[in-house]
Amino acid sequence: MVDLYIYYKVRDEHTQQLGPRVRAMQGALAAQCGVTGTLKRRPGAQDGRQTWMEIYLATPDGFDDALAAALQHAGLDEFTDGPRHTEVFTDISTCA
Known part of the structure; x- marks a missing residue:
């Protein structure tokens, strides 16, 4: 299993429409796959854009x-500004 960290830009004027859509999508994924996602954003905005991040831990x-x-x-995609970037992380094994 891997952890996914997905970040993207959102224009300030789209945050009110995008937030509920992301949360609804995450709810559907939790029901379908058993993976509860979280939604975060970087504090502040730059050039009228915010950076948001979806996190999905222990994905099957x-x-x-x-x-x-x-x-x-x-x-x-209608409310994001540019591509989504996905970072993949795994646990560090303690076995040698």
Whole structure:
């Protein structure tokens, strides 16, 4: 399992529309895949844009496909400014 950290830019004027859509999408993913997502944002804005981050911990195999389908269904691209960037992290094994 891997942890996903997905960040993207949002124009200030789109935050009110985007927030509920992201939360609804995350609720659907939790019901479908058992992965509860969180939504965060960087404090402040720069050039009228905020940086938002979705976090999904301990994602199972196939979660990427479920997330892609959920994104398309939720229509988030309409309210984001530029691409989504995904960082993938795994736990550090304590076994040698």
